[in-house]
Amino acid sequence: DVQMTQSPSNLAASPGESVSINCKASKSISKYLAWYQQKPGKANKLLIYSGSTLQSGTPSRFSGSGSGTDFTLTIRNLEPEDFGLYYCQQHNEYPITFGSGTKLEIK
Amino acid sequence: QVKLLQSGAALVKPGASVKMSCKASGYTFTDYWVSWVKQSHGKSLEWIGEIYPNSGATNFNEKFKGKATLTVDKSTSTAYMELSRLTSEDSAIYYCTRGYGSYHVMDAWGQGASVTVSS
Numbered sequence: 711d712v713q714m715t716q717s718p719s720n721l722a723a724s725p726g727e728s729v730s731i732n733c734k735a736s737k738s739i740s741k742y743l744a745w746y747q748q749k750p751g752k753a754n755k756l757l758i759y760s761g762s763t764l765q766s767g768t769p770s771r772f773s774g775s776g777s778g779t780d781f782t783l784t785i786r787n788l789e790p791e792d793f794g795l796y797y798c799q800q801h802n803e804y805p806i807t808f809g810s811g812t813k814l815e816i817k
Numbered sequence: 818q819v820k821l822l823q824s825g826a827a828l829v830k831p832g833a834s835v836k837m838s839c840k841a842s843g844y845t846f847t848d849y850w851v852s853w854v855k856q857s858h859g860k861s862l863e864w865i866g867e868i869y870p871n872s873g874a875t876n877f878n879e880k881f882k883g884k885a886t887l888t889v890d891k892s893t894s895t896a897y898m899e900l901s902r903l904t905s906e907d908s909a910i911y912y913c914t915r916g917y918g919s920y921h922v923m924d925a926w927g928q929g930a931s932v933t934v935s936s
Contacts, residue, residue, distance in 0.1 A: 744920075759917070
């Protein structure tokens with residue numbers, strides 16, 4: 711199985727700042743990396759897939775980059791609603807696997 | 818809009834089975850894969866497997882073969898997952914999701930169903 715290592719586990723930032731979350735695959739997954747947001751009381755949300763393609767409805771302050779084994783989710787100009795848990799997921803091969811998550815908190 | 822409405826929380830005894838449901842609305846149920854994902858308390862997400870409602874074809878994470886059974890009822894646009902021989906390790910929140918095209922990503926999620934295994 712492809713192991714996904716996500717960092718950092720926790721991140722604190724203030725509204726208006728920019729942050730980056732990293733995801734590293736144990737082997738090449740080409741461009742097939744997705745990012746999700748999880749918030750209490752809300753359905754999990756697909757933000758980005760295929761490394762950098764924004765899902766419909768994802769604000770443009772979100773961007774994804776990377777290929778092969780190393781990927782980054784960047785959120786520019788943080789909004790209050792951006793705080794929550796973020797997970798990466800490889801969608802290159804079965805079984806689908808997720809990273810361990812990054813908790814983005816308000817500083 | 819696309820909605821996946823899952824059944825409620827379940828408290829089940831060790832060794833028993835549990836069957837949960839996921840009712841889809843807002844799209845053509847038979848055109849999209851339905852995946853199931855496990856989230857143990859405070860932990861990350863694990864993909865259990867997926868089913869294509871139109872044909873009943875399935876793909877599973879090897880870890881969950883023999884543990885999870887996936888079925889659908891096309892007449893009611895409902896997907897089901899049954900978990901068997903439950904242990905405390907099966908206590909978790911289980912999500913049903915809709916697969917987005919051929920990408921094996923999940924563009925809609927249910928609200929989650931909590932399963933607690935306890936005597």
